[in-house]
Amino acid sequence: MQIPDIIRQIPLNYYIWFSTALFCIGIIGVLTRRNAIIIFMSVELMLNSVNLLLAAFSSYKSDPSGQIFVFFIMAVAAAEVAVGLAIIVMIYRNIQTIDVGLLNKLKW
Amino acid sequence: MSLITLIPLLPLLGFLINGIGFRHVPKSLAGIISTGAALASFACVLSLFFGFDGKPQIVSVFDWITVGKLNISMSFLIDQLSLLMLLIITGVGSLIHIYSIGYMSHDEGFGKFFAFLNLFLFFMLLLVMGSNYVVMFIGWEGVGLCSYLLIGFWNKNNNYGNAARKAFIMNRIGDLGFLLGIFLIITHFGSVEYADVLERVTDGGYASGDKTLFYITILLFVGAMGKSAQIPLYTWLPDAMAGPTPVSALIHAATMVTAGIYMIIRSNFMYSLAPDTLHIVAWVGTATAILAASIGLFQNDIKKVLAYSTVSQLGYMFMGLGVMAYSSSFFHVMTHAFFKALLFLGAGSVIHAMSDEQDIRKMGGLRKALPITFITFLIATIAISGIPPFAGFFSKDEILAHVFEHDKVMWGFAVFGSMMTSFYMFRLLFLTFFGEFRGTHEQEHHLHESPITMTAPLMILAVLSAAGGFFNLPHIFGGHASLAEFMAPLFAHSNVEHAAVDESLEKTLMIVSVIAALVSAGLAYVIYVGKKTIPVADEQVSGFQKVVYNKYYIDELYDKVFVKPITALSNFFSSVFEFLVIDLIVEGIGKLVKALSAEARLLQNGTTGYYIFAMVLSIAIIIIYSLKSFILG
Incomplete structure (x- = not known):
């Protein structure tokens, strides 16, 4: 099947570089920040970079299954946000902060 | 459930009741249960025996081990050999059960004793009824265990415990040989069923002297050496006298120790093709017969004398097997079971009367106090010495005649051995029952004839010892050698030479051995009754006699x-x-x-x-x- 011109105007490589950049930003966010909500947002960023890449490949290959994956990931991410935020709220209630650096009791 | 499976099952049931219910089953009931089980087994065997039509019968109880092509089933074989063994085991076993009711009546372990006796009967029946070597092996190990338990029955005495351990360990050495023999049979014939092995051997075209058969037979013989107390594994049997006397009679004289002979007769088709093994068997038997008899000459413990006599008689049986006189050997197994059980039970009666004294130097003159024991003991002594027309004469002379045919030197040794047999047995008889009483006053006061439960088995066994020889009366006395004829199908495949011994020669041989026996009996009379010699105390024994008295220091x-x-x-x-x-x-x-x-x-x-x-x-x-x-x- 022919790929529409409007999509071909932007080459696939651009999408790959863009997604990689987003993903790396997400990783750096997760690694460097100590605020649980920021870490959470960074994780979402990584998920969405993957979503973008999947959608791009799907369009360029004219195969809808990639986009179906994206829907699934979105649904799972939404559920994950609900649970994750609830956990963060509980952490805050217990120790009055959401700095993950202080959560270091679980060790030998 | 068929009659055949019932035979071993009844004693097992008796064991379970008395064993689990020990201290709960009342004493009077325990004896009745066990003895009843033994007698019921005997009844089953009798009905089987009289209904036997000459065809071997195999009853499979269940498939036990199936690995690849090897199939080992728990199955029973009823043929001439196992029937005869069953008769001896359950018959003599029942009598000894009855005897034990009287003998053990004062013992606190009464129920335990009967439980063990029944367990022993169960394993012994398994041993002779199994239709393959593995079932035989289970029985073989089981009787070893019971032997251990019963030798160490009075387990508060350390020496008895040691004797039990010695018996068990020495038997293990033999068992290893037996086990290796079974492995060899499995690798070479792919089956452990007697019938299959027989078929493979006869169809396999094995020549006489085949290496494989030599190894198999020699390994099996090592097993027989351990169980039947042959040189070099005989020293456990005299020590086994630590057990109660009925045990010595049942296990260490009449049944278990003849398991080795049973096994060789069972495998006769292999032994007949292994002349080297037969040679070894015959000479080991001869050496054992002579050595044990010579030790028996100077022992002063009534049971020890009988123990060495048992070892010596087992030697004779192996001698017979070694010259392929299988049925004669078996005949001796049978008569020996009668008279040796009788001797042990008689000794038990004496010990009972003497308040547990076993030293014959402290006895003497007991014939007045114990008339029934004396008469029966006398009959057994005459029987074992080989004086006609009692049982031992026929069986021993049959073996001697075959040995003479085979090897004149061996025959010479055998006659010498039977002279010693006659001497030590009459020495025992004279020292125990003749002369003056040499014990303490209390013992003399306590002397009494045993109760009827003990004397009745003595009398029955005395009749059998006296008349047992007529089961296989040789042709020269107008008999039909019926036992040999009955057993003939067992040896159909082993080319047993039936070259009838020349009748006049046979007569000469008999006369020689009877004279030899009578001379040494006379000698014993002169020494121990005429001169009233009493064996000296242990410390005064000297010289060669000391060496013999200490059993040649073999231990x-x-x-x-x-x-x-x-x-x-x-x-x-x-x-x-x-x-x-x-x-x-x-x-x-x-x-x-x-x-x-x-x-x-x-x-x-x-x-x-x-x-x-x-x-x-x-x-x-x-x-x-x-x-x-x-x-x-």
């Missing part, structure tokens, strides 16, 4: 050569090897793991960022690794 020799070095070796291992090698390795591994984990656990420091960093790093490494070719080009 001491075994102790020095085998026991001490092995004890030293195990001591070495327990103190040095265990400490330096085993402990070092085991503890070393433990310490190493502990040291490593002490370092490794620091990695788990609780910081979330650190974990995430480790995760990202690991994922990166995995990605790089899997895209290695892509990245490196």
